[in-house]
Amino acid sequence: MTKYNIPVQVPVGVSNKHIHLSQNHLEQLFGPGHKLTELKPLYQPGHYACKEVLTIAGPKGIIPNVRVLGPLRSQTQVEVSRTDSYLLGIKPPLRDSGDLEGSAGCILMGPKGTVVLEEGVIIAARHIHCSPEEAEALQLKDKDRVNLSVAGERSVIFNNVLVRVAHGLRLELHVDTDEANASFLGNSDFAYILEKSTEKEAIPLVVKEFQKV
Numbered sequence: 001m002t003k004y005n006i007p008v009q010v011p012v013g014v015s016n017k018h019i020h021l022s023q024n025h026l027e028q029l030f031g032p033g034h035k036l037t038e039l040k041p042l043y044q045p046g047h048y049a050c051k052e053v054l055t056i057a058g059p060k061g062i063i064p065n066v067r068v069l070g071p072l073r074s075q076t077q078v079e080v081s082r083t084d085s086y087l088l089g090i091k092p093p094l095r096d097s098g099d100l101e102g103s104a105g106c107i108l109m110g111p112k113g114t115v116v117l118e119e120g121v122i123i124a125a126r127h128i129h130c131s132p133e134e135a136e137a138l139q140l141k142d143k144d145r146v147n148l149s150v151a152g153e154r155s156v157i158f159n160n161v162l163v164r165v166a167h168g169l170r171l172e173l174h175v176d177t178d179e180a181n182a183s184f185l186g187n188s189d190f191a192y193i194l195e196k197s198t199e200k201e202a203i204p205l206v207v208k209e210f211q212k213v
């Protein structure tokens, strides 16, 4: 196991619920020929929040004004927290981005139309992004896992966090609002990589031996 003598500081990005759209769905929801309008850039180069918002509907409720993020993707992906999912009355699985097969469905409502999404709603698994140069400096490869610590009054350890290495991206930890709230994390905070995990998957901690008192 690679253990860093000095923990590696990583900026935290808290992902609120958001929507990535396919070209097809964009036009169904906002009208033929519609183009995404950039509202503000995100921390990751090339990624941006859009002026466009949608309403997500489920069997139990709706969430209006959910931000669309650009650029477009090959498949529509809706990312919500577990708290959001209770409000909607759906049961999205915890997944890595892009792994959508058999995920939950919802209805997306836009100004010019509605899309019934059979699948595509997930609770995104926490992950860190980094560039190939940063990965090399940290002796990490794409799909490695790391353990991170969050300091503060609600200090936690995030185990087996997926590492995603890609050109043009930079070091950042992505957690959802439930994880951020549980650990009092905000967008200007930092987490610290303690070590490379020996796990190749996000295996839940299993307590094999314990005592009762």
Ligand SMILES: [Zn+2]
Pocket (backbone or CB within 6 Å): 127, 129, 174
């Ligand atoms: Zn991310």
